[in-house]
Amino acid sequence: MLDESFYREQIIDLYENPLNHGELDPNDFSYEEDNPLCGDVIRIDVRLDDEQRVAEVAWSGDGCAISQASASLLTEEIKGMTLAEIKAFDKDKLLELIGVPLSMARVKCALLSLKVLKSGAYGIPDKGVMRDEG
Amino acid sequence: MLDESFYREQIIDLYENPLNHGELDPNDFSYEEDNPLCGDVIRIDVRLDDEQRVAEVAWSGDGCAISQASASLLTEEIKGMTLAEIKAFDKDKLLELIGVPLSMARVKCALLSLKVLKSGAYGIPDKGVMRDEG
Amino acid sequence: MLDTAKIRADFPILATEAYPGVPLIYLDNAASSQKPTAVIEAMDSYYRNHHANVHRGIHRLSEVATNQYEGAREKVARFINAPDSSQVIWLRNATEGFNLVAYTWGRANIQAGDEILLTEMEHHANLVPWQMLAEEKGAILRFIPFKEDSTLDLSDLPNLLTEKTKLFSFTAMSNVFGTVNPTKELVKAGHAVGAVVMVDAAQSVPHMPVDVQDLDCDFLAFSGHKMLGPTGIGVLYGKRELLESMPPFMAGGDMIRRVGLEKSTWNDLPWKFEAGTPSIVEAIGLGAAIDYLTELGMDNIHAYEQFITNYALEALSEVPGLTIYGPPAAQKGGVAAFTIKGVHPHDIAELVDKDGIAIRAGHHCAMPLHKKLGIAATARASFYVHTTTDEVDKLVESLNRVRRIFRL
Amino acid sequence: MLDTAKIRADFPILATEAYPGVPLIYLDNAASSQKPTAVIEAMDSYYRNHHANVHRGIHRLSEVATNQYEGAREKVARFINAPDSSQVIWLRNATEGFNLVAYTWGRANIQAGDEILLTEMEHHANLVPWQMLAEEKGAILRFIPFKEDSTLDLSDLPNLLTEKTKLFSFTAMSNVFGTVNPTKELVKAGHAVGAVVMVDAAQSVPHMPVDVQDLDCDFLAFSGHKMLGPTGIGVLYGKRELLESMPPFMAGGDMIRRVGLEKSTWNDLPWKFEAGTPSIVEAIGLGAAIDYLTELGMDNIHAYEQFITNYALEALSEVPGLTIYGPPAAQKGGVAAFTIKGVHPHDIAELVDKDGIAIRAGHHCAMPLHKKLGIAATARASFYVHTTTDEVDKLVESLNRVRRIFRL
C-alpha cells in the first residue's frame, strides 16, 4: 500500500537536481543550522543588491529529500525579495510550494530552510559588524 | 464491621498501665530511636548484673498502643536474659507475645522496641567508651 | 453543586470493598487521589493502540504518541493559564520541581549569605531541597511562622523578606492544616524585594482554579497523582526568561541540540529540562484528568469542597476529645487533621480502617509543623469531588467506636 | 525457540493497523517496546482496585499498594540477581541513573584532573551527564574508540584505563551497532585500576540474561519501557557500600528519616534516593513485564533474537546499495542500523511507514558515533520477541520499493 505518488515527482527531481545549490563567499548574510532530530543541516548564503533585495542566494547542506527540495524551492522563491519580505515569509506558503502532505516530524524538515533563512535575515546587523571587524 | 476484639484487651490494658515504664540513670546501655513513618519514639535503658544479665530495664517514649504494648511486653520478657540472648531475640517471638494480627505498617510499630533494644545491646562498647570519657 | 452520585460512578475503586462486606470509604485524597475511568482508559487505550517513543520518530505511531503527549502539555498550560506550553516542564512529581529549581537556578544564583525564605508549614518537598542547597552554598534559611489559628504570621514579614532574600518558596495550601495562603499577595511581596518566588501548588492545583499569570509566580510545581491523574508525572511551570537562563538539570537524549564527545549544546524549552524517554503515558493520563476536572469546573470543585469541609469540621467537632488543626473552613481546603485525646493517631487510622475508612496518620511529611505543635503525628481525613456527607458521618461514627475501644 | 504466534496474541497493538488496510509492523523496539496485555492489565487493575500512596499509610489500600510496589522491586532484584532489593533504586528512566550517579557519587568523588573513561559508541544518556560533571570539576573525558567492525578497540586500553581513571562507564550493548561489549572483562579491567564501573544496560537487560553479581559492576542502569514495561520507570542498581556512602540526589518526602527546619537526616536504602511520591503503578507494571519475560526465559529470548537478527542481516544485505553498521550477528543484539546509498534515512523511514512498518531514522541519540562514521543519520530496524521472519521480509520488500521511488 505504499503510496508512490506520495513523494511527488517534483521532490525527487529537486533532490536529484537541486536549484541554487552551493555557497556564496563573500555574502551579505549566511546562516547554518541543523535539525537536532536527525542531523539535517542547511546553510543559506545571500547577497543583496543596492536596494537590499536578494540578488543571489545559494544553499548547501545535507538532509532528506524534503529538506533539500524545500531549500531549492525556498531559495528560488525569494529571489528579488526585500529583507522585510523574507522576515514576513509565511511557512504555509513554503509548505504549499512543497505540495505534499507532511507528518509533524517532516514539517520540521520542510521548514528548516526557512528557519535558517530568517535567522540569517534577522542576524544581518551582527554579521555586518563581524565582517567589518574581520 | 469494626472488630472490637482486634485490639485485644491486653493491648489496651498495657497502653493504660504500661510495665517497666521510666528511665534508668545510670545504666549499662541506653538507646533511642524513632519510626520515621509516624514519629513514634522508644528509648530503652538497661542495667546488667554481674553475670551480664538484664537486672533492670525501663522504657520511655511516645507512640501508638501497639508500640507501647510491645515495649511493655518485651521489657518484661527480657528480664534475666544475657546479652547474647537479647541479640538472638526473635522478632516472631515478640509478635507472638503481642498476639494480634498486624498489618505491615504496624509490624514496624510492634518491632520498634526490639530494634531499639538490639541496637543498644550491640552498641555497648561504644556507649561504654563514651561514658568512660564523659 | 457537584452531582456526587454521578461522579462516584466514574471511579471504579469507589465501588470496591475494603474488607468483605465493608465498602471502601476513601478519605486519603491529599496523599493521592483515585482515578476516574476516563483516565484509566486513556492510558489503557494508548498502550493498546498508540505506544511509541516520542519526538525522535518519523513513523506514524511515534507521531501519534508525540501528538498526544505534547497535546497533554498544552492541556496543562491552558489549565494553569501558562502563557505557552514550552513553560510546562514534565517532572516525576511535585518534589522533583523543587529539586530541579534548587539544582539549576539555585546553584547558579544562590551565594553564601543569601537568604531563602520558606514557611513553617511546608511539606518536606519544599524544605529539604533548600536545606541541601543552603548547606552547599552557605546560604541561610528563614521561616515565616504560623499562628495559633494555623495561618501564617505575616506581622514580621518585613524583617523576614528583605533584599537578602533571593528565593521565597511557600505552599499555596498546607497539606496538614488545609490553610490556603494569600499566594498572590505573597508573590507580590517577594517581587517587591527582588526575590524569585516559587509556589508549591501540590494541594491547590487539584482543588481550586490556579492562574499562574494572575499569581505572577516565577515557578510553580504540582503532581498529577493528587489531581485524578496517574503516578509518575508532575509539572514545573516557570517564567520563560528564568527557564531560559538556567542550566539544564539532567542530561541525556532529547534535551540536547548537538552532542560532541567533549561538549554539547542544549535543546529549546521545555525539552532542555527533559532528559531521556519521558513519562509518556503518564502525561497523557494527566491530560485526561485535566479534561475531567475541567468538565466538572474548578470553581464548582472548590465550592463543593468548601461545603464538605465545613460539614466535616462541624461533625468532627462533636467527637469528645477531638482537636482539629487548621483554620476555619472558609480559609481552608478539603483536609481535616485531628487528634483524639488518649488515642494515638496510628491507632485511630488502623481502627477506622477496619470500618473500611482510609485516612492517614503520621507527620504527613511535615515534621517541623508537628514539632511546633508539640505532637509527633495527627490523623488526617481529606476530601475530593466524590466525598459525601454520608461518608463523613461514617467516619464520625467510627471515631466514636475507637473511643469506646480505648475506654474513653 | 519462542512461539511467536502465541506471543503476538499477547500484544494488543500488534493486531492494529498503521493505516486502513495496512497492518502495523513494529520494528522500533530499541526505542521503546510494546506492552503485553498482562502488563496493561496489571496497571489497569491496580488503578481500579488498589491505588493509594505507598509507605506512609496504615489503611489497607496503602498496605496493598506498598506490598505490590515493593514486591515489584523484589522482582527486579531477582531478575538481575541483585544481592538485595534495597540496592534497586527506582528511576524515571535509564537516563536518570547516569545523572543520579554523576550528581551524587560524581560530585563527591571526582576532582580536577581525574579521568572518566567512556566509549565512542555511547548513547547521549551515558555521555552528556559526564560532560557536565567533567566541566564542573575540571575532570577529563577519555574514550575507547570503536573499530571498522563496530567493536571496541581495546588495543590501547592500558593507556586509556589507568590509575587516573576514577569512573569507567560503558554500554553493555550499543543501541546503533547492536555490539554486545565484553562487559564482565571490562568491569574487571576497570576494577584492576581502582575505577568505579558503571554499565549502561538499557539495551542488554531487556534482551539477555544479566547478572549484576557475576558482572561485578558497581552501578548499572536500565529503563522499563524498553523491556515490555511502562514508561516512567527505570532502575539503578548499585553496590551497597557505594550507595550508602553517597549523598542523596533529590530531597523530599520518603527519603528522609528526621526533618528539622535547619537540618535533616536520610532514610535507609533504597528510599534515600527516592524523593516524593514514586512511580507506583509504573513499578508494578514493570514487575508484570518481568514476570512475562521470565516466563519466556531470557535465554530463549536471546537465542530467538540471535536467530531473527541473523535472518534480517542476510535479507537486508540483498538490498542493493544498503550498508549495515555493526558486527556480525553473533556479536550483535537485535538491531540493524543501515543506510541506502542515494536515499536519506528520513526518507526511508517515512516511506516504509506507508507500508505500515515502524523503523527509526536519525542519530538514535548517538551523535558522536555517527559523526565518526561520517554520516548524520542511519535507519534502524530493531527486533523483539514478537518479530517474525515475515515482518523482516516485508521490510526488505518495502526498502526495494523505496529504491524504485528514488529511481535507483
Ligand SMILES: Cc1ncc(COP(=O)(O)O)c(C=O)c1O
Ligand atoms: C544504550 C542506551 N542507553 C540509554 C538509553 C536511554 O534510555 P531512556 O531514554 O529510557 O532513559 C537508551 C535508549 O534510548 C539506550 O539505547
Ligand SMILES: Cc1ncc(COP(=O)(O)O)c(C=O)c1O
Ligand atoms: C503541599 C505538598 N507539597 C508537596 C507534596 C509532594 O508531592 P509528591 O510526593 O507528589 O512529589 C505534597 C504531597 O505529598 C504536598 O501535599
